[in-house]
Amino acid sequence: MEIEDLKAIWQKYDSKLDHLEKINKKLIMETLSKKPQKKLNRLKYRSFYSLFLVPLVLIVALQENFRIEYIDLKFVIGCLLILTFVSVMCYLNFKCFMALKGADLSNDSIIESSRKVTDFKRLFVKKRKFSLMYFPLFFAGVILIGWNRFHFDLNLILIWIGVFVVSLVIGFNQLKTYKSRIEQLEKDIFELNEYVK
């Protein structure tokens, strides 16, 4: 099949579409009343909420441990490990939010949109990679912060091991999605480079 054949098929396809049914105006009106740009907005604001949510959850979860008698070297190291995680995640969430914030579907060119989306994907993948790799240190940080408060017996140790293993399994299950996203992202970057160089 040659390009000219493709064009001929496309034209036939176009004529075929002349036989589309009349649009359902009622359904269209219903669609218009729904929240617009929903998918893009969802992603944009998820990054925005996460900016505040992650530190907030941590403050609520760990507030019991913030007592003078618990503060020692282990506690400080634990705090540093967790703060590093939270700071990097907040930074990446902020960048994700900013990448999509300026998206204007009616004025941006296709290349501009593609660049914004590729930037977002790049940051999103980076965020996932960081949380997967940093997870053991984050976990260690939580244990160190609560070290003086916990009463280490067999049950507690088993619970911690259980939580760690389950979280690890969940993380590994996400690797497949992560890999396919990386592959797609590499393709997108490659294509975009052809247009913006």
Added chain:
Amino acid sequence: MDYDKLQTDFIEIIEDNIKLIYKVSHMYCDNTIDTEDLFQDILSNLWVSYPNFQNKSKVSTWIYRVSLNTAITWLRDYTKQSKRIEYTNLIPNLTNETDHAMDELYDQLYSAIDNLGKVDKAIIMLFLDDTPYDEIAEIIGLTKTNVATKISRIKLKLKDYLSNN
């Protein structure tokens, strides 16, 4: 302009350009549910930008731009899959009889184009729809000369794909 008038005018424009939205939705999705979802998103985004559309460009240029931008920024893989949208039959069906031989050719055409990147896909679609080069340049964000170069490259990619498949 009052809301009802705005909505009536908008629906009229959609009615006249439904083929275009139909093509973009099918071009960027490979299953019915996603196509329906994208179709809905395109309509919503067109509606949002409609009040600001002041005939500065052609209606088709505006519809192409919003539709293609929606498809390109439509990050299906990055949103949770569990919440599937309700199937609404929003996309109009074809009324003429199905020609199986022709349908197979359309499938071949789609799979050849599907092999391209997202921006390439947009360019070739505009080209196949006989959109003038300066309009393609405006929508994509390239110069007219670059559009011609890109189209030649995409043609080569398609030719390669078609000869290998």
